[in-house]
Every structure is written in structure tokens, then in C-alpha cells.
Amino acid sequence: MQKLIITAALTGAEVTREQQPALPITPEEIGIAAAECAQAGASIVHVHARNADGTPTQSREVYQKIIAEVKKHSNVIVQVSTGGAVGMTPQERLAPVTLKPEMATLSMGTVNFGGDVFMNHPVDMEVFAEAMRAHGVKPELEIFDSGMLTTATRWLKKGLMVGPLHFDFVLGIPGGMAGTPEALMYLKSQLPEGSTWTVAGIGAAQLPLGTLAILLGGHVRVGFEDNVFYRKGELAVSNAQLIARIARISLELDRPVATPDEARKLLSLREGH
Numbered sequence: 001m002q003k004l005i006i007t008a009a010l011t012g013a014e015v016t017r018e019q020q021p022a023l024p025i026t027p028e029e030i031g032i033a034a035a036e037c038a039q040a041g042a043s044i045v046h047v048h049a050r051n052a053d054g055t056p057t058q059s060r061e062v063y064q065k066i067i068a069e070v071k072k073h074s075n076v077i078v079q080v081s082t083g084g085a086v087g088m089t090p091q092e093r094l095a096p097v098t099l100k101p102e103m104a105t106l107s108m109g110t111v112n113f114g115g116d117v118f119m120n121h122p123v124d125m126e127v128f129a130e131a132m133r134a135h136g137v138k139p140e141l142e143i144f145d146s147g148m149l150t151t152a153t154r155w156l157k158k159g160l161m162v163g164p165l166h167f168d169f170v171l172g173i174p175g176g177m178a179g180t181p182e183a184l185m186y187l188k189s190q191l192p193e194g195s196t197w198t199v200a201g202i203g204a205a206q207l208p209l210g211t212l213a214i215l216l217g218g219h220v221r222v223g224f225e226d227n228v229f230y231r232k233g234e235l236a237v238s239n240a241q242l243i244a245r246i247a248r249i250s251l252e253l254d255r256p257v258a259t260p261d262e263a264r265k266l267l268s269l270r271e272g273h
Ligand code: KMH
Pocket: 012, 013, 014, 081, 082, 083, 084, 085, 086, 105, 106, 107, 113, 118, 142
């Protein structure tokens, strides 16, 4: 089995300080949280930008500061969000890709997102994929429901995307696929050959799905974007606390954790970072 790649989803677009007092918001806070997570075993940080008042933004300048702050403290891979927040325009969402980060997310379809609709028109998705190709950015394909994986497989066959593909199964969003072992097993069974994958279990699904992914040879994403609790009724004290638990479980299961450079190789990221 490959070494385990742990992604720290540090901030997200929706979680507030009221829900999680330790949420990193400013570029400086995100840089420090990234360093703590790298120390605890993360090799990727999935980042979202916020304005000073905590509202989400896709500002190129704020992402530039975040990337600089992360790189100041650690060698971790930076993956920017192109999902942003519900209601943002595709043009806004694409802005951080022009900074040529090593990775960016690419949502593979539209999904109900709680009480909202997270819009991903196929025409926009193609523009996003093309921009990532042009800037040498490795997409992580966000799969909220099974048809999105079918779409990715079709795009691969049509040459709209080049393999090996890397997927993130985001399971447990109200409106998307359930955060259950059965859902994860089904998605795994449908992967194009040679793909890598990680799982982001939402809320209470984070720990069981992360543990299952370790056993199945996948990778794991944890962090405040997806879950603010350490266990039922107990808030996590930091993103790093969630990372450290997954790293411990993986080591107990005899699966070593990848360094950022090992993750770069496993994900076939471009050279030169
Ligand atoms: N905030 C969600 C609407 C991503 O980062 O690419 C979308 C999201 C996915 O978080």
C-alpha cells in the first residue's frame, strides 16, 4: 500500500468562529495552523480564503498571502479551493488558480448543499479544467455524488482530462451522497485504473470513513472545514489534533504517513516546487 497522504482542510467557507473558536481565518493564522498540521502528519493543506470579518472570498491577493504564510513555515503542498462559497461566480472562484499553486480542487458537478445549490455547470467545469492544465496545477476532483465520478471517467476517455486522476470523495453533505462505508466502497469500485483517492467524511462521518480509507488504500482528509468536533459533544482544540489522530491510527494499522515530498511523487505533481 502507498504511504498515507493526510490533507488538512483548515478553514472552509462556511464554518464560523462561533462554531469553532480555533478556526484559522487570517493568512497568518492559516500559515501557523498549516505548520502545526504538517508537524502532526499532514502533507497537503486545502485552503479557503476569508476577509478580515470572516466572510469567504476568492481574492487572488488573499490566497497569495496564504500561500506565502504557509511556505514560510513548512514544505506542505498547498491546494487552493475553486469551490469557494455557494453563490460565487465561476470567474471569482477560478482566481487563485492563476497563482499556479501545486493543486486546486475541481468540483465535478452540481449538488444540493444544505439549503443551497452548489452550482457547477459543465461549461464552467471545462474552463476550470483547462485553466488548471494551462497553469500546471494538479486538480483534485471533488465527488459529492456518484454521477460526478462517472463524468470524470467520461472526460478521461474523451481526453478532456489527463490521468492519473486524483479524487476526493466528499461524503455526508446534506444533498449529496451519504457518509457511509457502503457509499465509499461503491465509489472505490468505480474508479478509473491508476487513480488515487482521498475521503472527506462530513461531521460524524469523518473518523469512521477516514479509518476505512486507511484500510482500503485510500488517503484521508480531515479538518475544521468538514468537522469541528473531536468526538460527540467535544470540540476539537485545533486542526492538528484531528490530523494527529488519523496519523496515529494509520501507524497502528502499519501504514506509514507520507511526507510532503513523498505525496508529491504519489500524486505526480509537477517538478520545481
Ligand atoms: N464551500 C463549498 C461550497 C472546494 O473547496 O472545492 C465548496 C467547497 C469545495 O468547499
